[in-house]
Amino acid sequence: MRGEGSTEVGGLRRGAQPAYAGPIFTHLRCAGGRENAAPSFDLKRSVEQLLQHCLNALILGGTYALLGIGLTLIFGIMRVVNFTHGELYSFGAYAMYMWVMVSGVNFFVALPLAILLGVLLGAAIEFLLLRRLRGADIDTTMLVMIGAWIALQNIEQLSWSGVAKSIDSPFPASPLVLGPVSVSWNRLFVFVVALALIAATYALINRTKLGKAMRATFQDRETAALMGVQINSIYTATFALGSGLAAAAGALLGPVFVVYPTMGDLASLKAFAIVILGGLGSIPGATIGGFILAFMEELGAGYVSSGYRDAMGFLLIIIILLVKPTGLFAQKERIG
């Protein structure tokens, strides 16, 4: 093995004729660890596995919460079902790719720049597309958002091609080891920044004048307008903020995974699940909903079937809507 000579392995070349003669291969019997799934039960390893799953879920939950808060803000205040949310997510990731990999900007400078671009794109979408539809019914705005989603996604595909891109991150390759479990520095960074952004959003909504105006608009648009709230600016700010949070999630996760044009589709759908779970328009609901979804996915993938990982969220939506249609933490009655 160690020696030099041919790198060729095996004796295939020596006229070895593979022995196929038998019946036509029909079906390959199923995937997944059915055979030898659990050779021997090892308590220590099992506990370690559970801890690792929980850590993974916690880290993932942070970005899910970011996505959910962005979407729920836009829905709660503007009554817009935002189908471009996932596109803002992938836009954030591509912005990160552009800054770090194409322009060579420092990673930590690129991150706020990418989020800023997301904020600007969000503001542009609101200004160009939604402002004209003030007062239109929810279905009409939904159609416009679907149109915008398709156009944006394909512009991304045109600009960056369909090949997945990866982004270099400046974090050490060896993970942070915490006893039996470990987590990469990059994911830890994602988690910390996500928590910081969530805290900042809470502060913005609850402590600032803009947040006060947003809350007033959320409760009663007409009255807020009468009290001198500039509804148009509040809407633009809301959409920009929500979009910025989605772009932040994308910019944070881009370097952890890969960046590709349709990456936003699943993100959109998951954000819907999170928002429904927490109740449309509820920020604490979306935060908790994000973590619940992450735990369900990770534990479901670990102990039920990794293939159904992404189905967890949708099953959750359907169950919640049948049992408690207002979501777990709704502040207002549902729209109907």
Add this chain to the structure above:
Amino acid sequence: MASRPFKTMLAALGATLLAGAAAAQEPIKIGVTQPLTGAFAASGNYVAQGAKIAEEEINKAGGVLGRKIQLIVEDNKSNPTEAVATAEKLIVKDKVPVMMGAWSSTLTLAVMPKLEEYKVPMLVETSSSGKITVSGNPYIFRISPTSEMEAKAFTPLFKKLGIKKADFLSTNNDFGLGAAKEFSEAAKREGVTVGVMETMDPKATDFSAQLAKIKASGSDTLFVTTAVEQITLLLKQAKDQQLIARIITTGGSNSPDQLIAQAGAAANGSYHLVFFTPWFPEAVKNPDIAKKFVALWNEKKYNVGGLTEGFRGWDGIHTIVAAIKAAGKAEPAAIQQALWGVKVQGINGDIAFIKQGPAGKESAQNVPSVYLVKIEGGKVTRQ
């Protein structure tokens, strides 16, 4: 009602379709269906680039039968239904007499009934599932190794590498499941314990749950079968979770240089089964051809990571052109006949076909070379 827009549209459609006719010395068209977007986009693009190099090279040397060749490359979007649509378009609309494709086994299997329907031969450059050549489709000519061949070639290494217990993680399609089946059976025959057999969706990007499970199984080796995009992520995530098992990737779509570039230190220590070793071209069967191909690839400034994939396109187009030359005409039946007799010096080795599958309807299978390499210290090393 809708009469006017419909008529205009139909007229426009008819006119554009008719416009392409005539011209005396038309080039010979070769249809290529590859995943240029979607889950296997990187690999599909490399194969298409390798094929383009062959096209340019052949046309510079005067083409074949006094005519130039023209590749018509269609994107099957890594999706089987789209693959069928591209085959339909290439055969019915472009009227290509021969095709190359379709990268993944699932995509190739999807296209196969169309080949039978229209009686057009297809050269299979990447797919590894055993099903392809045993289903009785006489229009299939495969130059890539089957998973069974790979597993057979690998068999002596179970002992040499000291593998005691192995886990399998493969993409949930014909390519991945086929390889997991062949390698796990080979492992059992060698007395190796098979641990967990996990799968992942071809589009998945987060494998943390699977990895936590694999880590808990405590095996010394993890066999991975998927394309380079998922391998890159997997190596990184395995490192994050401190997976100590040695990772061996099968299927030859691992582009080790790309892994080094994108996964960095996480790629160190991993083993890869490849079908071309551009790092040591002198080790292959036809070193001159290999060196020439590497030079042309670099001249085009293509990604160096794509060499291990791009050679497939080059070998494939050269094999097809050799068959067209032998057939003396660019017609499907003649090319199909001629492919059986070709002897081509390829980058992987000498290409010639043996019969496989039910008698009377055999498919053609080449017996290619398989190599194992290891990434150490950010470099590909010989094993």
Add this chain to the structure above:
Amino acid sequence: MRLVTLAWLAFLFSIPLWMSDLYVLHVLIMTGIFIIAAMSLNLLLGYTGQLSLGHVAFFGIGAYVSSLASLGFEAHLLPGVLVKMEPKPVWLGMLCAVTIAGLCGWVIGRISFKVRGAYFVIVTVSFAEVIRLVALNWVELTQGPMALNNIPALRLGTPELFELSFLRKPANYYLVLVVAVLSYILIRRLVQSRAGRAMIALRENEPLATSVGVDVTKYLVLATMVSAAMAGAAGAIYAHYVRIVDPDVFLFIYTVTMVIMVVTGGKGTLAGPVVGGLIFGLLPEILRAAEIKPEVQWVIYGVLMVLVVYFLPEGIVPAVRNWRRRHHEPATAAAPPASIEPAR
């Protein structure tokens, strides 16, 4: 009007006789299948006013049910419960597809009309996504990402006596055309009936309709069921024509395509989905002939969708009708008013 319709039908039926280019027929067949699906969506979206964004689920269920019935299968329904089915004739599979898709429509209708507006939309999207993930992961039954392949083509009659095989394109073209015409007639009948008027009343003013005794749930469930069954039929025809089905048939983008067809053509009009379907079925091929990349084509779709909502909110068919009415007032004055399609 009647004469024009007949002339149109005669023209459509004559196409395979003089059109020798198989690729054109292929495009027309695919367009026809999508028109049937769009017509079925229109029943829900246009006549009851419910924006169902999971419609592709019914199309896909039809495709999978019919394929599985005609291929036969063996799968564990629950651990230990093995269900086995021998291959059935294709026409029976198609019948199963229509029935099961209709049943799914009934269930979804019963469940999801409890919630309206944004919730309804998200429930329907989730439903389609869950079905896609099941198709992807229940490998034993559906072959997952490996797709169901070698699906047999439709055959009617017996080989001994007289057999009609739908392997070739002209036969498939006629099949699609006949089913499309039948679906059109069915929808026309339905919306002109008492049930149809009730649906439109619900769309226009639900509280008012309820107060005069219209049973909301009953009519909405009826509409969903018919709509789902029709989409299932379209899916079954699709499966036996392209002869391969994979889980991507459930992708959201296909629902979006149907929605674009309906909205552009004119939701709540009989001709709307046909016009929209023709435009968006043939447009990709025209753009392809003009060497425009598919991404650009989708960008155009997206922009067009936004523009239609802004400038032709009712769609092309009502817009053309209004334009005609304005310009040919005297000529069409005698024609009966379009009572079945009240202005929105």
